[in-house]
Amino acid sequence: MKAxxxxxxxxxxxxxxxxxxxxxxxxxxxxxxxxVRQGKFIELELDGTDAAKAEAEVKEMCEKLLANxxxxxYSIELA
Amino acid sequence: xxxxxxxxxxxxxxxxxxxxxxxxxxxxPIVVWHGETELPKTDIIMxxxxxxxxxxxxxxxxxxKSPIMRAVADRAKAGVTILGVCNGFQILTEAGLLPGALMRxxxxxxxxxxxxxxxxxxxxxxxxQYKVGEVVDYPVAHHDGNFFADSETLDRLEGEGRVILRYCxxxxxxxPKTNLNGSQRNIAxxxxxxxxxxxxxxxxxxxxxPLHGGxxxxxxxxxxxxxxx
Numbered sequence: 001m002k003a004x005x006x007x008x009x010x011x012x013x014x015x016x017x018x019x020x021x022x023x024x025x026x027x028x029x030x031x032x033x034x035x036v037r038q039g040k041f042i043e044l045e046l047d048g049t050d051a052a053k054a055e056a057e058v059k060e061m062c063e064k065l066l067a068n069x070x071x072x073x074y075s076i077e078l079a
Numbered sequence: 080x081x082x083x084x085x086x087x088x089x090x091x092x093x094x095x096x097x098x099x100x101x102x103x104x105x106x107x108p109i110v111v112w113h114g115e116t117e118l119p120k121t122d123i124i125m126x127x128x129x130x131x132x133x134x135x136x137x138x139x140x141x142x143x144k145s146p147i148m149r150a151v152a153d154r155a156k157a158g159v160t161i162l163g164v165c166n167g168f169q170i171l172t173e174a175g176l177l178p179g180a181l182m183r184x185x186x187x188x189x190x191x192x193x194x195x196x197x198x199x200x201x202x203x204x205x206x207x208q209y210k211v212g213e214v215v216d217y218p219v220a221h222h223d224g225n226f227f228a229d230s231e232t233l234d235r236l237e238g239e240g241r242v243i244l245r246y247c248x249x250x251x252x253x254x255p256k257t258n259l260n261g262s263q264r265n266i267a268x269x270x271x272x273x274x275x276x277x278x279x280x281x282x283x284x285x286x287x288x289p290l291h292g293g294x295x296x297x298x299x300x301x302x303x304x305x306x307x308x
Contacts, residue, residue: 013182013227014182014185014227014261016182016183016184016185016186016187016225016261017183017187020187064144065136065140065141065144066136068137068140068173068180070172070178070179070180070227070228070229071180071182071227
């Protein structure tokens with residue numbers, strides 16, 4: 001089973017890297033971009049077939065290591 | 080007086096930490112590898128600067144989960160003096176021993192230079208040899224020193240006198256222009272609730288010898304010794 005984790009900065013946390021990317025896109029002529037937020041994508045290859053169990057475990061991984069919940073939110077997608 | 084320096088893979092300022100602690104305490108610190116699970120009994124523990132685990136995932140995230148950090152957390156609870164500098168500050172926040180997080184500098188640049196800092200609280204075991212409002216000069220060398228905490232946490236830190244150092248200019252002016260890296264409220268160093276754990280981005284251990292260009296950092300280490308003796 002695969003788990004895909006997206007880690008993004010919380011709303012209200014300034015994202016200087018996203019801002020720099022936004023600025024660079026504007027420099028390339030992409031004028032229609034209103035905002036850019038940069039995050040991380042983490043793909044996990046898991047043992048087992050129990051989706052509920054896997055989700056609970058990945059949630060714990062996010063809380064303990066994959067995300068810093070002081071500044072980041074995360075979302076989990078199983079496939 | 081005994082001290083320990085915790086060593087993680089990718090740390091590169093341990094010798095500076097060792098030199099500063101030896102100068103202040105008169106005894107060479109014990110170096111403890113991150114894979115250990117027990118700490119020798121010491122009065123002071125220092126988590127030095129560098130790039131533990133190559134800053135992978137987030138600065139300090141992996142080091143914070145090292146076996147030795149359980150022992151460090153136990154000592155923190157027991158009231159032992161713990162100083163985290165630069166990557167050490169990042170590691171202590173990731174380990175939950177200090178609030179907040181260190182994000183990418185607002186300029187997105189690695190900043191390596193000397194900076195002025197205002198001593199905001201001289202009534203701590205880290206700053207008792209300084210005066211409140213004193214301006215000191217320490218080097219900084221970091222890419223991720225932009226301190227963030229929610230406003231409730233920031234208010235609590237301020238209200239409890241736990242903001243110890245702020246970025247300023249030579250005259251002690253603290254404002255957005257003198258904010259080195261975009262940190263909330265110019266914060267450069269904070270202590271925990273019990274007052275025995277300090278995390279700071281600047282490097283006092285690199286301001287202890289005239290050859291460094293200044294010795295303003297000596298009093299920080301003298302303070303630790305004063306408090307522990």
